[in-house]
Amino acid sequence: MHARLYQALYRIRRVEEEVARVYPTDRIKSPVHLSIGQEAVSVGVCAALQPQDVVFGTYRGHALYLAKGGDLRAMIAELYGKVTGCARGKGGSMHLIAPQAGMMGASAVVGTTIPNAVGYAYAMKLRREHALVVSFFGDGATEEGVFSESLNFAVLKKLPILFVCENNQYAIHTHQRQRQGNPDICERARAFGLPAERIENNDVLALMERSREVTATIRSGMGPHFLEVMTYRWTEHVGPGEDFHLGHRSDAEARPWRDGDQVRRLAMMIEPTERRRIEQEVEAEIAAAFAFGEESAYPHECELAEHVFQD
Amino acid sequence: MSAKMQTALPRRATRTLSYVDAIREATDQEMACDPKVLVFGLDVDDPKAIQGTTRGLLAKYGPERIFGTPLSEDAMTGAAIGMALAGLRPIHVHIRMDFLMLAMNQLVNVAAKSRYMYGGKVSVPIVVRSMIGKSWGQGAQHSQGLYSMFMHVPGLKVVAPATPYDAKGCLIAAIRDDNPVLYVEHRLLHFQHGQVPEGSFTVKPGKARVAVQGADVTLVGISAMQVECLAAQQYLNDIGISAEVIDPIWLSPLDVDTIAESVEKTGRLVVVDNGWTMCGAGAEIVAQVAERLMGVRDVRVQRLGFAPTTCPTTPALEALYYPNARTIAAAARDLVEGSKTGWLPDENPAFNTVEFKGPF
Numbered sequence: 174m175h176a177r178l179y180q181a182l183y184r185i186r187r188v189e190e191e192v193a194r195v196y197p198t199d200r201i202k203s204p205v206h207l208s209i210g211q212e213a214v215s216v217g218v219c220a221a222l223q224p225q226d227v228v229f230g231t232y233r234g235h236a237l238y239l240a241k242g243g244d245l246r247a248m249i250a251e252l253y254g255k256v257t258g259c260a261r262g263k264g265g266s267m268h269l270i271a272p273q274a275g276m277m278g279a280s281a282v283v284g285t286t287i288p289n290a291v292g293y294a295y296a297m298k299l300r301r302e303h304a305l306v307v308s309f310f311g312d313g314a315t316e317e318g319v320f321s322e323s324l325n326f327a328v329l330k331k332l333p334i335l336f337v338c339e340n341n342q343y344a345i346h347t348h349q350r351q352r353q354g355n356p357d358i359c360e361r362a363r364a365f366g367l368p369a370e371r372i373e374n375n376d377v378l379a380l381m382e383r384s385r386e387v388t389a390t391i392r393s394g395m396g397p398h399f400l401e402v403m404t405y406r407w408t409e410h411v412g413p414g415e416d417f418h419l420g421h422r423s424d425a426e427a428r429p430w431r432d433g434d435q436v437r438r439l440a441m442m443i444e445p446t447e448r449r450r451i452e453q454e455v456e457a458e459i460a461a462a463f464a465f466g467e468e469s470a471y472p473h474e475c476e477l478a479e480h481v482f483q484d
Numbered sequence: 485m486s487a488k489m490q491t492a493l494p495r496r497a498t499r500t501l502s503y504v505d506a507i508r509e510a511t512d513q514e515m516a517c518d519p520k521v522l523v524f525g526l527d528v529d530d531p532k533a534i535q536g537t538t539r540g541l542l543a544k545y546g547p548e549r550i551f552g553t554p555l556s557e558d559a560m561t562g563a564a565i566g567m568a569l570a571g572l573r574p575i576h577v578h579i580r581m582d583f584l585m586l587a588m589n590q591l592v593n594v595a596a597k598s599r600y601m602y603g604g605k606v607s608v609p610i611v612v613r614s615m616i617g618k619s620w621g622q623g624a625q626h627s628q629g630l631y632s633m634f635m636h637v638p639g640l641k642v643v644a645p646a647t648p649y650d651a652k653g654c655l656i657a658a659i660r661d662d663n664p665v666l667y668v669e670h671r672l673l674h675f676q677h678g679q680v681p682e683g684s685f686t687v688k689p690g691k692a693r694v695a696v697q698g699a700d701v702t703l704v705g706i707s708a709m710q711v712e713c714l715a716a717q718q719y720l721n722d723i724g725i726s727a728e729v730i731d732p733i734w735l736s737p738l739d740v741d742t743i744a745e746s747v748e749k750t751g752r753l754v755v756v757d758n759g760w761t762m763c764g765a766g767a768e769i770v771a772q773v774a775e776r777l778m779g780v781r782d783v784r785v786q787r788l789g790f791a792p793t794t795c796p797t798t799p800a801l802e803a804l805y806y807p808n809a810r811t812i813a814a815a816a817r818d819l820v821e822g823s824k825t826g827w828l829p830d831e832n833p834a835f836n837t838v839e840f841k842g843p844f
Contacts, residue, residue: 229566261603270602277569278602282593288559289594292566292574299522299548299572319589322559329554480604481638483662 176447178220178377179439184455185212185236186436188245191459192235192252193413200467202254203265208236210375210407213435214339215240217372217380217402218307221388225304227275227293229286231339232267233406234279237309242274245458246465255469262472263480283344284310284317287336291323294334294397305333305391313344315358324365324399331396335388336362338401345410346421362399369399377435405430497649497679504674506648507537507613510655511575513684515545518573521659522549524560525577525613534577535674537613557586561612565594568608573659581614581668582625588633595664596639607662611655615669616707616758618806621797622671628795629707629759634666635736635768641689642736644668644758646710648678650733653687660686668735670708670758690737694746698728701752701816704743706732706765709756715809715835716816722829725820735765743769744776747783752819756807757789764789784819788812809835 189207196205208215211233219228219240230237238248243259251258252266259270267281277293280286290308297304314320315338327334338358342349349356362369368387372380380402387398405427409416417424440448501509515521522545523538529552533539541550553560557578564574578584584591595608617626634640641663645654651669658665695710696717705713710731717727728746732738747753753773755766766787777783788807796802814828 227570259603260601260605263603264601268601270605272605278598278606280594282589285562285589285594288562288590289566289569291559292563292568293570294566295563296567296570296572319558319562322554322556323562325554326556326559326563480600482641483599483604483607 175439175442176451178216178381179436179443179448180451180455181216181220181240182212182377182436182439183452184458185216185239187455187459188239189235191463193408195463196413201252203252203267204411205252205266205413206233206411207408207413208233210430211339211341211404212236213375213377213380214337214402214404215309217377218309218335218337218384218400220381221384222275222307223304224275225302226307227277227304228307228309229277229290229293230279230309231283231286231311231314232279232281233311234269235266237279238269238271238276241271241276243269243271243276245462247271249462249466250469253466253469254471255466256472256476257465257469261476261480263476284314284319286310287314287323288319290334291327291332294327294332295330297333298330303392305335305388307335307337309337309339311344312338312340312342312349312358313352314338315361316352321365324362324367327397328366331394333391333394334397335384335391336367336397336399338399339404340401341404341406343406343410343422346416346419348422358401359399367397367399369401371401371403373403374433375402375404375430375435377439407431497681499679499682500677501648501680502674503648503651503669503676504536506652506680507655507669508539508541509680510652510659511538512541512544514656514659515541515549517684520571520573521575522567522572523575523577524551524553526555526579527552528577534579538577557583558590561587561590562594564610564612565590565598565608568610569598569606573609573611575611575613575659578612578614580626581616581630582628584612584614584630587612591634591640591664592637596637599663600639608664609662610664611658611667612664613667613669615671617671618708619672619802622795623797624794629668629757629790631666631668631735632759632763632765632768635765639664640736641665641734642668643689643734644670644707645687645733646673646705646707646731648676648680650687650731652680653685654733656684657686657688661689668707672708673711676711687733689734690739691734692730692732692739692742694728694742695731696727696729698726698750700726700750701728701754701820702743702746702750703727703729703812703816704732704753704755704769705729706735706756707758709758709807712807712809712812713756716812718835719809719813719829719832720816723817725817727816732769738769738772740769740772740776744773747773748777748781751781752784752816754786754788754812754816754819756812757787759789760792761787761789762792784822786815786819788815
């Protein structure tokens with residue numbers, strides 16, 4: 174199990190490091206919101222999911238797309254704006270989708286996919302499916318009205334949905350304490366009648382364990398659950414670099430999160446030979462995916478008018 | 485006549501139905517034949533049943549397929565989209581179009597965009613029913629006809645049926661459409677009666693109908709203004725002006741062919757909108773006709789719509805706020821004569837209520 178978790182964490186970390194390395198060449202034609210430092214949230218939850226389960230995410234969605242099983246080559250091609258991309262080059266980094274893998278989309282407007290996830294869960298319940306939806310969003314999304322509306326409806330209809338608040342404490346450059354009169358997000362979730370709990374320290378193993386337990390409960394028809402996962406974004410809001418020089422947050426604040434890096438933590442928990450094998454396979458896969466993105470064609474100009482409507 | 489124009493009834497109607505019952509029947513028939521169809525919105529399951537348009541559906545289909553919602557237009561629109569992504573065909577009902585302003589993010593940023601921004605991997609078959617209010621002091625926030633906002637956005641379809649026949653046929657077409665459709669009703673049209681076939685039929689997107697043929701001026705009336713245009717046609721007929729009346733039915737996609745063909749014949753176009761003229765549906769229709777007929781024929785055009793104010797509640801001012809059959813007739817005559825004649829027909833009670841009669 175540790176090997177699988179390490180593979181997932183290492184793969185996402187290295188993909189995004191490679192995105193950051195290539196980004197200054199301007200061959201990636203899409204704004205990128207990197208998950209570096211936050212990989213554990215997507216990986217820990219998705220490790221508890223079944224193939225028939227569905228997730229909705231955010232514009233910071235590379236980690237979730239990959240953790241749920243989205244195709245890496247199609248993701249890189251999407252970032253390059255190529256027709257082989259998961260959205261034929263029309264969605265970019267912020268709108269990754271892989272319906273076959275249960276990744277049902279990501280939005281560039283904060284909070285927007287929360288009710289979509291709730292509606293999807295309603296359909297699952299109506300059809301008596303043994304499946305659930307996970308809605309991923311950030312701490313900023315909990316300030317949007319639609320967050321409260323969505324939680325209320327999910328509780329009212331006892332829907333099979335897990336809400337995961339990926340709390341990295343910052344909305345672009347503004348800290349949570351400057352935005353929320355009551356920063357206890359779990360307490361707000363509980364006010365709607367949801368069982369809610371916080372996972373501290375970006376802990377991928379604790380998150381996976383709790384996710385297994387609560388998804389079993391949700392699957393058995395007990396209604397929605399809420400997890401707040403404390404995490405930290407190492408890079409700037411958008412783009413490949415860091416933003417500590419801006420002065421809104423300090424390197425000292427980031428240090429404990431770097432010290433608690435879950436990629437390194439899992440690396441220490443597996444056999445060195447196993448680790449080397451995983452890393453070599455991942456590196457080869459990444460190299461092939463970037464080559465695929467580079468070599469793929471742009472969409473034909475006739476694609477501009479396609480997919481506005483379904484005929 | 486345009487080949488695209490809506491043609492004869494699929495089968496001969498043998499009975500008349502109200503607009504309300506036409507909507508109810510369309511919903512019932514689609515829910516019966518497709519278990520993926522479900523209905524929700526504020527009060528859809530209460531005793532008044534949205535003017536009767538959802539009456540009886542709860543008993544027949546149960547509370548999982550028809551339910552009243554929390555007062556959460558934003559989230560419930562988002563939920564409708566999520567249901568559609570999961571393969572359902574939800575109908576979300578709003579008793580006033582004004583309330584759609586609470587759902588704009590989901591409609592414009594998600595419903596309209598999803599198919600395109602996900603490269604064709606998904607579709608969003610939702611129907612959003614909403615009603616435009618008028619009279620009885622509906623006022624500022626219960627009277628707006630805001631469909632042009634949605635016409636502006638690629639990826640959304642907009643339909644505003646004026647007759648019971650179209651109310652049924654367009655709703656069935658909207659439910660079966662794989663794209664988001666804004667279905668616009670007018671509260672006063674709910675009282676209209678007309679011939680409606682008993683079986684299932686569709687009035688397909690992108691086709692207008694010539695309701696009355698004429699030679700001197702083309703009147704295009706949107707939603708309830710179709711009723712006013714039909715009355716205006718009679719006022720004009722009394723003074724020897726032959727007006728052609730067109731119902732666009734679908735506003736997006738818009739059947740410019742049928743309208744332009746008429747204007748090529750008449751040379752004059754009056755578009756009467758159920759909204760403000762600035763950036764409105766009427767402005768779009770006039771612009772497209774003008775582009776089409778440039779170098780073909782000189783045309784005179786006129787837009788009519790709400791006064792450029794907020795809707796007042798007092799009847800003394802409200803009467804001035806809306807175009808009506810007489811002011812439409814007056815504007816059309818001025819256009820035909822090419823000058824301000826100052827003519828306004830005396831009110832003729834016989835023209836006040838136009839009951840729709842088919843077949844068209």
